[in-house]
Structure formats: C-alpha cells, structure tokens
Amino acid sequence: MRVLLTEDHPSLGDSIRNALTKAGFTVDWARCAADAEDFRCMRPYDLCLLDLGLPDADGLDLLERWRRGENTTPVLVLTARGGLNDKVAGLDAGADDYLVKPFAMEELLARCRALLRRPADRSPNRITLGLLDIDPLCHEVSLNGLPLGLGRRETQLLCALAVRAGRVVTRDRLEAAMYSGDEAVGPNALEVTASRLRNALANAQAGFLVVAVRGVGYMLKEDMS
Amino acid sequence: MRKAGSWSITRRLTARLLLATLLSTLLTGIVVALHYGVDADDLSQRKVLELAERLAAHAENGFPVAEAADGRIFSDHPEAYRWALYSSAGDLLAASVGGEPASASDMPWPPPPEWTSYSDMVGWTAGVRLALAGGVTGYIIVEARSDPAGLLARLIAGEVLVHVVLPLAPFALLVILLGLPIVRQTLKPVEIAAQQARAIRTMESASILQVSDAPSEIQTLIVALNGAIKRVKEASNREREFVLDAAHALRTPLAALKARLETSASHHLAGALVKEIDELSRLAGQLLASAAAERLVVAPDSRVDLGSVTRSIAADMAPLALEGGIEIEAQTPDGAILVVADPDAIAHALRNLTDNAIKASPPNGVVRLVADSNRRVSVIDQGPGIAPARRAEIVRRFSRQTFGDGQGAGLGLSIVSRIMKAHGGKLVIEDAPCGGAVFSLVFFKPT
Numbered sequence: 001m002r003v004l005l006t007e008d009h010p011s012l013g014d015s016i017r018n019a020l021t022k023a024g025f026t027v028d029w030a031r032c033a034a035d036a037e038d039f040r041c042m043r044p045y046d047l048c049l050l051d052l053g054l055p056d057a058d059g060l061d062l063l064e065r066w067r068r069g070e071n072t073t074p075v076l077v078l079t080a081r082g083g084l085n086d087k088v089a090g091l092d093a094g095a096d097d098y099l100v101k102p103f104a105m106e107e108l109l110a111r112c113r114a115l116l117r118r119p120a121d122r123s124p125n126r127i128t129l130g131l132l133d134i135d136p137l138c139h140e141v142s143l144n145g146l147p148l149g150l151g152r153r154e155t156q157l158l159c160a161l162a163v164r165a166g167r168v169v170t171r172d173r174l175e176a177a178m179y180s181g182d183e184a185v186g187p188n189a190l191e192v193t194a195s196r197l198r199n200a201l202a203n204a205q206a207g208f209l210v211v212a213v214r215g216v217g218y219m220l221k222e223d224m225s
Numbered sequence: 226m227r228k229a230g231s232w233s234i235t236r237r238l239t240a241r242l243l244l245a246t247l248l249s250t251l252l253t254g255i256v257v258a259l260h261y262g263v264d265a266d267d268l269s270q271r272k273v274l275e276l277a278e279r280l281a282a283h284a285e286n287g288f289p290v291a292e293a294a295d296g297r298i299f300s301d302h303p304e305a306y307r308w309a310l311y312s313s314a315g316d317l318l319a320a321s322v323g324g325e326p327a328s329a330s331d332m333p334w335p336p337p338p339e340w341t342s343y344s345d346m347v348g349w350t351a352g353v354r355l356a357l358a359g360g361v362t363g364y365i366i367v368e369a370r371s372d373p374a375g376l377l378a379r380l381i382a383g384e385v386l387v388h389v390v391l392p393l394a395p396f397a398l399l400v401i402l403l404g405l406p407i408v409r410q411t412l413k414p415v416e417i418a419a420q421q422a423r424a425i426r427t428m429e430s431a432s433i434l435q436v437s438d439a440p441s442e443i444q445t446l447i448v449a450l451n452g453a454i455k456r457v458k459e460a461s462n463r464e465r466e467f468v469l470d471a472a473h474a475l476r477t478p479l480a481a482l483k484a485r486l487e488t489s490a491s492h493h494l495a496g497a498l499v500k501e502i503d504e505l506s507r508l509a510g511q512l513l514a515s516a517a518a519e520r521l522v523v524a525p526d527s528r529v530d531l532g533s534v535t536r537s538i539a540a541d542m543a544p545l546a547l548e549g550g551i552e553i554e555a556q557t558p559d560g561a562i563l564v565v566a567d568p569d570a571i572a573h574a575l576r577n578l579t580d581n582a583i584k585a586s587p588p589n590g591v592v593r594l595v596a597d598s599n600r601r602v603s604v605i606d607q608g609p610g611i612a613p614a615r616r617a618e619i620v621r622r623f624s625r626q627t628f629g630d631g632q633g634a635g636l637g638l639s640i641v642s643r644i645m646k647a648h649g650g651k652l653v654i655e656d657a658p659c660g661g662a663v664f665s666l667v668f669f670k671p672t
Contacts, residue, residue: 009477009478009480009481011478011481011482011484011485012477012478012480012481012484015481015484015485015487015488016484018488019484019487019488051477052473053470053473053477078480080472080473080475080476080477080480081472081473084514084517084518084521084567084569084570084573084644100476100510101476101477101479101480101506102476102479102480102482102483102484102502102503102506103480103483104483104487104499105484105487105488106487166544167540167544168539168540168541168543168544169540170536170537170540211543211547213539213540213543213552213553213554213555214552214554214555215536215539215554215555215556215557215594216536216539216540216543216553216554216555217536217540219543219544219547221544221547
C-alpha cells in the first residue's frame with residue numbers, strides 16, 4: 001500500500017512517515033503542493049494524506065484540482081483549521097475523511113485503514129472487519145471462513161453498518177440502504193432486523209456488537225470484553 | 226433607527242420652504258402697504274372721492290343718502306365726516322348729522338362734475354355731480370376732516386389683499402403641495418444609499434453603495450462611506466485569516482510534539498505530556514471558536530433543521546460516549562424544525578453542550594438530546610445539576626466548571642451563549658425533573 005503524505009511541518013511529517021512505515025505502508029512525503037503534484041504524476045497512490053495549510057498553496061485548492069481530474073484515490077485531510085466549524089470544508093471539496101490536529105497516531109492509522117477498506121469506486125464488494133468477511137453482492141457473511149447464515153435483511157444491515165464501523169449510522173441512511181423506495185417499511189422493521197443481527201453476532205462470538213442509539217440509529221462496535 | 230424627536234431632512238426642508246414662502250408673502254405685503262402708506266395723501270383723496278361717488282350713486286337711485294352703505298360713519302363720527310346734497314341752484318337739499326361740510330362755502334359754483342380739494346383746516350373734500358329724480362342736476366360733497374373710522378387703513382388692507390394675497394396665494398399653495406414631493410424626490414439617492422447600507426448583514430458579503438444620480442454632496446458622503454466599508458471589510462478579512470493562520474500555527478507544532486512523544490513513548494512522562502498537549506490544543510481550539518463566535522453574523526437566508534442537527538450530533542458523539550459507558554439518546558419530532566441559523570455554529574454549540582453532559586454523567590448514565598417544535602433543543606444529563614446561583618457564573622469566560630474532570634478553560638459555555646446571542650436566542654440552564662442539568666438552546670425568531 002503506497003501512501004502520499006503532504007505535510008510541510010518537518011517534525012510532524014517525520015513522525016507520521018515513521019508511524020505509517022512501521023504499520024507497513026510505503027510512504028512518499030511531499031513537503032509542498034508542487035512536490036505533491038509531481039509525486040502524483042509519477043505513480044498511482046492508494047491513499048493521500050493532505051495537510052490544508054501548505055506553504056505554496058491552499059490544500060483545499062489542491063484537493064479540488066485532484067477531484068476535477070477524476071482521481072478517486074481516497075484523501076484524508078489533516079487540518080489545524082477550526083473556529084466554529086468542526087466539520088471542515090474539506091469534506092465538501094471531496095475529502096473522504098478528516099482529522100483535526102493534533103491527533104493520536106493510532107487514530108490516524110485507524111482512519112487510514114478504514115479508508116483503504118473502501119474501494120475507490122465507493123461500492124464495496126468485499127468488507128473485512130476483524131474475523132468477519134462480508135460480501136454484499138452475494139449476501140454472504142462468513143466468520144473465520146465459515147458462513148454465518150444471516151438473512152438478507154440482516155446482511156444488508158451489517159453491510160451498511162460495517163462500512164462505517166465505529167460510527168453511528170442514522171436510521172434514514174440504514175432504511176435507504178435496506179429498502180427500495182416503493183417497499184412499505186413497518187415502524188419496527190429495522191428494530192426487528194437489528195435485534196436479529198445482534199443476536200446472531202453475539203451467538204457466533206463475532207467480536208462485534210450492534211449498538212442502538214435511541215432516536216438516531218445503530219452502530220457496529222468492536223466488542224472489547 | 227431614526228432618533229426620536231430629530232427631524233428628517235425632508236421635514237426640515239419642507240418646513241423651511243414653507244416658512245420662506247410665508248415670509249416672502251408677508252414681506253411683499255409690507256412693501257405694498259408701505260408703498261401706499263407713503264402716498265397717503267393721494268389715497269385719502271381717492272377715498273373721499275370714492276365716498277362721494279358712492280353717496281351719489283345711492284342718491285340717484287332715490288334712497289335717502291343717510292342710509293348709504295357707509296352712512297353710519299357720518300352719524301358715528303359727525304365731527305370727522307360730513308356730506309351735503311345741493312340742488313343745481315345751490316340750495317341745500319340734505320346734509321349729514323354733523324351739518325354741512327365746512328368747505329362748502331369755498332366751493333366754486335357751479336362745481337365741476339368731479340373735483341377734490343385740500344386745505345389744512347378741513348382736510349380733503351370731494352364733490353360729484355349727479356342726476357336726481359326727474360332729471361334734475363344735483364351736487365353732493367363729502368368732507369373728511371380726520372379718519373377715526375380707519376377708512377384709509379381699510380383701503381390699504383384692501384389694496385394689499387388685491388395686489389399681494391390674491392396673486393401670491395396660488396403660489397404658496399403650490400409650494401405647500403409640491404414642496405414635500407420635490408424634497409422627497411431630491412433626497413431619494415439618500416434613501417437608496419440607506420437601503421443598500423441596511424442590506425449589509427455581514428462584512429464578508431458587504432458590497433459598496435452604488436447610487437448613480439446622487440447630488441455631489443451626497444456622492445461625497447457615499448464615497449466616504451464606501452471607503453469605510455472597504456476598510457472594515459479588509460480588517461474583517463485580515464482578522465479571519467489571522468484566526469485560520471493562528472490555528473495552524475498553534476496546532477501544527479502541538480501535533481508534531483504529540484506525534485514525537487507517541488512514537489518514542491518509552492519515557493514514563495510521555496503519557497502525561499500527551500494529555501497536557503491535548504489540553505493545550507483544546508484551549509487553542511476554544512480560543513479560535515471564541516474569536517469566531519464574537520464575530521458571528523447569521524446570514525438571514527441560512528436555514529437549519531434543529532431536528533436533523535440534533536440527530537447528527539447525537540450520532541457523532543455516541544461512539545465517544547459509549548466508550549465511557551454513557552448512552553446517548555435523541556428525541557426529535559417527525560417534521561423539520563426550521564430556524565434561521567448558522568449550521569456550523571449551531572452544531573458547535575450542541576456538540577459543546579453534549580460534551581459537557583457526557584462529562585457530567587455518572588457511570589452508565591444517559592444523555593438525552595431533545596429537539597422540540599418550539600424551536601428549542603435541550604441536552605439533559607443525569608449528573609449533579611447546576612445550582613441556580615452558579616448558572617450565570619459558569620456562562621462567563623474562563624469560569625471553571627466543577628463537573629466532570631474539572632478540565633477545560635471554561636470557554637465552552639461562553640461560546641455557546643455568544644452563539645445564541647448572535648441568533649437572537651439564548652442559552653437556558655435548568656434542573657432536570659429527576660436531577661441533573663438541562664442546557665437548552667432557545668430560538669426566538671419565528672421563521
């Protein structure tokens with residue numbers, strides 16, 4: 001896995017490169033926007049880490065240029081910007097995720113792995129979470145290589161939760177992912193499916209919990225116990 | 226906006242224009258009156274002759290002369306005004322109460338058809354010839370020794386009326402009717418400029434005032450105003466860039482320091498130092514948010530659905546809360562609750578309150594985010610609550626909150642409060658029914 005790191009701060013860039021290298025990534029480090037462009041011309045990358053405050057250009061402009069070039073390489077924005085908008089404009093400009101400085105290196109690695117789980121065409125055909133292996137197209141979920149025997153709805157729910165594992169997925173989004181527009185959805189349909197999925201995962205000791213956030217949605221969470 | 230009691234330019238100009246019209250009318254009247262007053266002799270002569278003619282006309286119609294229109298002056302002031310009627314032979318036919326005019330004896334005979342004479346002793350005398358009943362010629366003479374009835378003044382007043390008031394009245398009326406519209410029309414560029422200035426909501430969106438056909442004086446004011454707008458806008462942009470630059474300049478070294486400590490975590494102090502760095506960077510973030518909140522202006526066309534913000538903040542914060550064993554719940558109505566608001570600022574405020582609530586919660590506690598259609602979002606925790614006496618204090622800057630780990634610079638609630646003020650709403654702190662605190666974002670402005 002080759003990562004393009006664009007960061008102008010020498011010490012921070014050095015630390016990130018070391019951490020990524022230790023985690024098994026191959027890292028090219030660009031210290032300014034011009035360098036980053038040169039790197040990208042030379043070879044394709046699996047992931048880009050982009051600092052917004054670069055000495056020679058605004059990172060957001062660079063990002064927009066990349067997206068205009070129909071480049072779908074996932075981009076994780078590293079930003080020090082803040083003020084009132086904790087969600088950074090970068091997400092609108094085409095970033096796949098963002099991290100506000102300072103961040104824990106562990107968090108950075110986790111986000112990188114999460115982005116690499118998502119294929120560039122944004123319709124995941126295979127998701128691997130711990131011992132779970134999910135194939136959304138064939139509606140198959142296997143644990144440690146053995147089929148889990150989930151129903152169609154449960155598999156759809158698991159897929160929708162798995163692509164955003166560790167984060168809450170809202171009801172609206174789940175229903176949109178599970179039911180087509182003309183299907184009548186009973187008021188408790190999602191609850192019933194979620195409850196079945198929760199039991200199935202617990203019985204199989206899959207290592208993941210389905211957590212309900214009342215009034216909001218559900219979250220797939222790693223079982224720490 | 227308009228100071229009570231101060232006059233608008235329109236009213237001032239209109240009033241002054243009216244005053245000027247009235248004054249000029251008055252002045253013209255005085256000049257005319259003076260003109261006639263200087264030539265009082267001529268006027269008196271005319272007045273006496275006119276009186277004689279009137280008496281003659283009266284007599285010709287067969288009425289007793291004493292009952293003439295002005296007859297009363299002869300009975301009221303017999304010493305001052307006298308008249309007499311003579312036949313063609315010079316016989317006295319009738320005379321006023323005061324008797325024959327003294328000057329009758331000096332009258333030439335036969336008198337001319339119309340004559341006047343003056344003497345220092347008796348003043349003005351006038352005579353006219355007339356045709357009495359049956360075609361007989363007669364003569365009437367009138368004498369005014371003095372003028373106690375104010376005939377002369379009345380005559381001058383009449384002249385003023387005819388020569389001044391009547392011709393000037395339509396002019397004054399026109400000034401009154403047209404003055405206000407004319408002044409309004411002339412001042413229209415000022416109103417246009419004011420409208421444009423009123424439309425400026427935020428300095429980012431401020432555009433210069435453009436009034437094409439303004440008079441030069443007003444153009445000067447507009448140019449000066451545009452200069453001021455430009456300078457304030459530049460200052461505002463510089464300030465915003467400073468906030469962004471400062472954020473970058475502060476946080477990047479902190480991030481580098483933290484990364485160094487984490488990757489070389491052998492030292493026993495590393496963990497503690499990382500915590501301190503997090504605290505510092507949180508303070509930096511809060512200072513920036515505070516600066517942003519101070520200059521927050523809500524765009525009037527920016528709408529936010531409070532229900533959707535509530536759900537999204539609950540979703541964002543739930544993983545963090547669950548890690549600490551705290552549950553988060555959202556309660557939102559089916560329909561949208563639309564308010565005029567800045568989406569980033571509202572999300573920031575709600576995140577802040579939720580973060581506080583999580584910190585204040587006991588183990589296994591529940592934090593509830595409730596949006597109700599009354600344009601209010603409440604964050605309810607099961608912590609110790611906030612004593613009423615402390616509620617005002619904790620909203621002030623740099624006041625430390627006692628709940629949770631006692632960390633934080635105490636800027637969070639002051640930022641929330643400032644954000645709500647910028648929205649014309651407020652932050653309300655109450656007790657939850659079963660203990661715990663309720664922090665509510667309350668919006669007043671109906672959408």
